[in-house]
Amino acid sequence: MYPANTTYHRAGSVAEAVQLLADNEGAKVLAGGHSLIPAMKLRLAAPQALVDIGHIAALRGISLEGGSLVIGALTNFATIASSELVQANAPVLAEATGVVGDPAVRNRGTIGGNVSHGDPASDPPTALTALGATYNVSGPGGERSIAASDFPTGLLENALQDNEILTGVSVPALAPGSGSAYVKFPHPASRYAVVGVAAIVASQGGSCSSASVVIGGVETTPTRASSVEAALVGSDLGNDALDAAAAAVAGDFTGDPMSDIFASDEYRRAMAAVYLRRALGIAASRAG
Amino acid sequence: MKLKVPVEITINGKSCSGEVEPRQLLVHFIRENAGLTGTKVGCDTSQCGTCTVVLDGSTAKACTVLTVQASGSSVTTIEGFADGANLHPLQEAFWNNHALQCGFCTPGMIIAADAILRNNPSPTREEIRQGLEGNICRCTGYQNIVRAVEQAAETMGGG
Numbered sequence: 001m002y003p004a005n006t007t008y009h010r011a012g013s014v015a016e017a018v019q020l021l022a023d024n025e026g027a028k029v030l031a032g033g034h035s036l037i038p039a040m041k042l043r044l045a046a047p048q049a050l051v052d053i054g055h056i057a058a059l060r061g062i063s064l065e066g067g068s069l070v071i072g073a074l075t076n077f078a079t080i081a082s083s084e085l086v087q088a089n090a091p092v093l094a095e096a097t098g099v100v101g102d103p104a105v106r107n108r109g110t111i112g113g114n115v116s117h118g119d120p121a122s123d124p125p126t127a128l129t130a131l132g133a134t135y136n137v138s139g140p141g142g143e144r145s146i147a148a149s150d151f152p153t154g155l156l157e158n159a160l161q162d163n164e165i166l167t168g169v170s171v172p173a174l175a176p177g178s179g180s181a182y183v184k185f186p187h188p189a190s191r192y193a194v195v196g197v198a199a200i201v202a203s204q205g206g207s208c209s210s211a212s213v214v215i216g217g218v219e220t221t222p223t224r225a226s227s228v229e230a231a232l233v234g235s236d237l238g239n240d241a242l243d244a245a246a247a248a249v250a251g252d253f254t255g256d257p258m259s260d261i262f263a264s265d266e267y268r269r270a271m272a273a274v275y276l277r278r279a280l281g282i283a284a285s286r287a288g
Numbered sequence: 289m290k291l292k293v294p295v296e297i298t299i300n301g302k303s304c305s306g307e308v309e310p311r312q313l314l315v316h317f318i319r320e321n322a323g324l325t326g327t328k329v330g331c332d333t334s335q336c337g338t339c340t341v342v343l344d345g346s347t348a349k350a351c352t353v354l355t356v357q358a359s360g361s362s363v364t365t366i367e368g369f370a371d372g373a374n375l376h377p378l379q380e381a382f383w384n385n386h387a388l389q390c391g392f393c394t395p396g397m398i399i400a401a402d403a404i405l406r407n408n409p410s411p412t413r414e415e416i417r418q419g420l421e422g423n424i425c426r427c428t429g430y431q432n433i434v435r436a437v438e439q440a441a442e443t444m445g446g447g
């Protein structure tokens with residue numbers, strides 16, 4: 001499968017990339033290409049120009065700054081999943097990036113490209129939304145940040161303005177005493193999540209003090225399970241409490257449902273309750 | 289629209305240059321411009337893994353990389369594994385264990401297996417299976433492929 005033809009522009013810096021986007025009508029940003037190239041092969045995307053940011057070394061790397069992990073947009077999934085900093089401060093992100101695709105895909109796919117593309121069946125956005133991450137953006141008007149929960153505006157649509165580039169993600173470190181888990185039902189061929197659940201719970205004195213639960217794959221954007229979170233907080237995180245919390249998820253699906261030949265929307269919602277319960281059990285066992 | 293751009297990629301230690309359309313996939317550059325047809329095109333959707341190559345030190349599916357992205361990079365294909373007439377220990381182990389039937393997946397299997405052993409010289413059977421997750425054998429010859437990787441780990445000093 002050949003994509004439609006296009007022109008190619010390799011950027012040496014973020015500022016140059018922003019300028020190249022402004023100078024080339026119909027241009028798209030290319031990072032690892034593991035979302036964009038498949039879309040181009042299917043002609044779902046046919047950008048007139050590609051601005052390749054994949055060689056900007058400053059966009060690569062992971063650091064801990066003032067209690068937050070800062071991960072450059074070009075950092076690949078393999079690097080994030082195996083990072084001791086990420087495993088210590090945001091283990092649910094290490095888990096989610098460790099189950100994207102397969103080893104070769106994880107070597108090339110980048111966190112910035114992944115969240116900019118915003119596939120609702122992809123693992124990292126679910127974990128990042130649960131973690132309360134923010135996305136750092138550079139554009140003609142300077143830099144700004146967008147909350148992960150405000151970033152997707154619809155199926156494969158996001159809050160980036162014209163000629164803006166996502167340069168990295170900032171992830172607040174999990175509080176001590178928190179437990180988290182990412183649990184996924186992978187599509188058997190594509191490895192995308194039919195359902196993916198990121199759950200974070202904190203426990204103090206035997207009682208749940210906070211909870212953050214996000215589900216991917218069921219709706220066109222990640223679903224925050226507010227009813228589940230409300231049922232968890234104040235509970236003892238025992239089996240009965242987790243059963244009751246997981247059952248509350250039915251009321252949280254209020255967006256546009258996803259459905260395909262492999263999994264209907266009804267099946268996805270049913271599986272979401274199952275995988276949610278598993279995620280809550282693991283997260284609770286790791287808390288305290 | 290400028291249709292072709294110059295590229296230069298080091299493949300198996302040899303510099304290969306050419307002028308290509310930006311839409312050309314790396315796997316086609318390897319096969320058609322460099323003439324190295326060991327790397328196969330299978331599913332063309334980054335799922336089957338038979339186009340796997342080593343790109344700047346780590347495995348990549350060459351059907352999901354544009355040639356222009358890889359310009360300036362270094363690539364190793366299956367043709368870079370044997371040392372003259374001496375097979376690589378993984379190739380030897382695949383031969384000994386009948387780890388190929390039609391052989392179409394074999395180049396990608398060997399390159400993915402090499403990546404497993406470089407990161408982990410003594411993998412468990414389960415770790416081998418996880419490492420080969422992105423490589424599909426439509427003859428379903430997985431048992432012998434896993435055995436071959438185990439044997440190669442032993443001959444390469446791990447195991």
